[in-house]
Amino acid sequence: MFQQSFFQLGQYILFIKKVFQKPEKLKMYWIQYLKELASLGLNSIGIVFLISIFMGAVLTIQTGINLENPFIPLYLIGYATRDSMILEFSSTIVSLILAGKIGSNIASEIGTMRVTEQIDALEIMGVNSASYLVLPKIAAAISFFPFLVIMSIIVGVWGGWLGGCVLTEVLSTGQYIEGLRYYFLPYYVVYSLIKTSVFAFIITSVSSYYGYHAEGSALDVGRASTKAVVYSSVLILLFNLIITQLLLV
Amino acid sequence: MIKIQNLCKSFDEVEVLRDITLSFEPGISNLVIGASGSGKTVLLKSLVGLHEIDSGSILYDGRDFSKMNFRERKEIRKEIGMVFQSGALFDSSTVVENVMYPMDMFTQMSPEEKLERANFCLSRVNIVNANHKFPSEISGGMRKRVAIARAIALNPKYLFCDEPNSGLDPKTAILIDNLIQELTQEYQMTTIINTHDMNSVMEIGEKVVFIHQGKAWWEGSHQDIFETQNKELESFVFASKFQVHINQLKKASGG
Numbered sequence: 446m447f448q449q450s451f452f453q454l455g456q457y458i459l460f461i462k463k464v465f466q467k468p469e470k471l472k473m474y475w476i477q478y479l480k481e482l483a484s485l486g487l488n489s490i491g492i493v494f495l496i497s498i499f500m501g502a503v504l505t506i507q508t509g510i511n512l513e514n515p516f517i518p519l520y521l522i523g524y525a526t527r528d529s530m531i532l533e534f535s536s537t538i539v540s541l542i543l544a545g546k547i548g549s550n551i552a553s554e555i556g557t558m559r560v561t562e563q564i565d566a567l568e569i570m571g572v573n574s575a576s577y578l579v580l581p582k583i584a585a586a587i588s589f590f591p592f593l594v595i596m597s598i599i600v601g602v603w604g605g606w607l608g609g610c611v612l613t614e615v616l617s618t619g620q621y622i623e624g625l626r627y628y629f630l631p632y633y634v635v636y637s638l639i640k641t642s643v644f645a646f647i648i649t650s651v652s653s654y655y656g657y658h659a660e661g662s663a664l665d666v667g668r669a670s671t672k673a674v675v676y677s678s679v680l681i682l683l684f685n686l687i688i689t690q691l692l693l694v
Numbered sequence: 695m696i697k698i699q700n701l702c703k704s705f706d707e708v709e710v711l712r713d714i715t716l717s718f719e720p721g722i723s724n725l726v727i728g729a730s731g732s733g734k735t736v737l738l739k740s741l742v743g744l745h746e747i748d749s750g751s752i753l754y755d756g757r758d759f760s761k762m763n764f765r766e767r768k769e770i771r772k773e774i775g776m777v778f779q780s781g782a783l784f785d786s787s788t789v790v791e792n793v794m795y796p797m798d799m800f801t802q803m804s805p806e807e808k809l810e811r812a813n814f815c816l817s818r819v820n821i822v823n824a825n826h827k828f829p830s831e832i833s834g835g836m837r838k839r840v841a842i843a844r845a846i847a848l849n850p851k852y853l854f855c856d857e858p859n860s861g862l863d864p865k866t867a868i869l870i871d872n873l874i875q876e877l878t879q880e881y882q883m884t885t886i887i888n889t890h891d892m893n894s895v896m897e898i899g900e901k902v903v904f905i906h907q908g909k910a911w912w913e914g915s916h917q918d919i920f921e922t923q924n925k926e927l928e929s930f931v932f933a934s935k936f937q938v939h940i941n942q943l944k945k946a947s948g949g
């Protein structure tokens with residue numbers, strides 16, 4: 446069990462080394478990068494929007510219910526929604542959801558290329574297949590995830606307003622906005638963006654790793670994509686803890 | 695010219711190739727035959743480094759591939775065209791993009807030149823009006839032919855084909871065989887073709903190597919096959935009643 450984990454870790458590190466080699470032809474990588482931006486980034490906007498709006502709304506309503514104490518000012522509900530979105534929901538939860546969506550997508554795409562010998566075909570031509578297939582994905586995810594996070598924060602806060610001020614009327618719009626402005630630390634946003642970039646790297650590289658090392662049949666591609674989602678999720682949780690310790694405590 | 699010396703390859707405990715020594719000349723069709731699972735694909739993949747060999751050497755016109763590092767191998771691989779058993783076309787690219795891909799990656803040709811070359815290669819394999827179809831939208835035989843077009847796109851010095859005509863009807867199969875032979879002569883490529891199709895052997899087998907129990911069991915031309923006293927080869931070649939029948943007729947008429 447331990448031996449197996451160490452073997453995989455070693456194999457993963459070698460894989461990453463292969464990925465980060467000098468591209469043969471930058472133009473081809475650029476084209477791939479643009480394609481990946483569309484497939485990994487733009488295609489995720491919808492789901493991030495949907496999750497964020499509901500999370501924001503539920504957060505506000507729940508905080509409102511739990512704060513029925515006359516000594517605590519209501520605007521703190523807005524404050525809580527804002528910081529929960531920034532600190533945890535828009536980065537970690539959204540990344541976990543994306544690990545499911547993007548992770549399985551990447552692992553099955555690369556895994557299929559492996560079992561149908563397309564990766565071998567690339568290697569035969571003299572292309573560094575790991576780098577060509579994976580580097581653009583990592584770059585696309587790292588450069589696009591921050592936008593998704595910012596969008597998620599904004600949509601989440603808006604969802605909070607819908608839930609707290611429009612739907613349930615726990616607090617007034619004025620109070621909500623006062624809360625949003627209360628004690629705002631820009632550093633939290635930086636922390637959130639750093640976290641997300643790390644998560645973007647984890648999702649794309651781990652999923653690519655499992656896809657790239659799929660062997661045999663379509664069955665193995667399915668297994669690879671399950672593993673990709675499970676391991677990226679676990680690593681996200683682990684690194685969430687580590688980064689928080691390093692940056693916030 | 696490709697020379698293989700004392701090549702051995704095993705997976706875990708299973709020896710697939712044992713002490714294979716062979717040489718392949720340019721300009722003629724070199725066929726590797728053998729039963730399913732005899733190690734033809736492993737041999738071809740070992741030649742290009744997709745499998746690391748355990749011992750032995752592989753010489754590409756005197757250059758020892760087995761001792762090269764990744765970078766040096768890449769240079770040799772640019773001179774290699776390979777047609778995989780499954781075709782291995784890129785699913786997400788169209789037919790013409792597949793053929794243009796090696797040019798995109800390794801040449802400075804203009805888009806017009808690339809398109810012209812791609813169309814030329816596709817016309818050589820009789821594929822017309824399918825440029826913008828995806829691999830999933832064309833037939834198995836067409837996929838094989840597109841794979842051949844992609845393999846010859848950069849005028850390779852070495853061409854490897856893993857069962858280029860398996861799963862095709864006899865007529866198309868022979869078409870592909872003849873095409874590969876024609877290209878081989880025209881460009882003086884060193885061509886190695888894996889097959890277990892006896893029609894191919896008869897049609898283009900200028901040199902035939904029979905792999906059996908992991909060894910290069912027998913070598914010769916397709917004419918030699920009929921005179922062979924080699925039991926294993928005989929039982930492989932004349933496995934079907936049809937072929938036994940032909941052989942009997944031939945022996946009878948030849949005296």
Ligand SMILES: Nc1ncnc2c1ncn2[C@@H]1O[C@H](COP(=O)(O)OP(=O)(O)OP(=O)(O)O)[C@@H](O)[C@H]1O
Pocket residue numbers: 705710728729730731732733734735736737779890
């Ligand atoms: N990656 C691998 N790991 C372990 N064993 C393998 C691997 N690839 C091939 N083998 C074994 O090597 C032997 C030869 O396989 P190979 O694919 O070369 O056969 P083949 O002659 O090409 O057969 P076919 O005509 O069916 O394509 C088989 O017994 C196979 O089980």
Ligand SMILES: [Mg+2]
Pocket residue numbers: 734735736779856
């Ligand atoms: Mg084979």
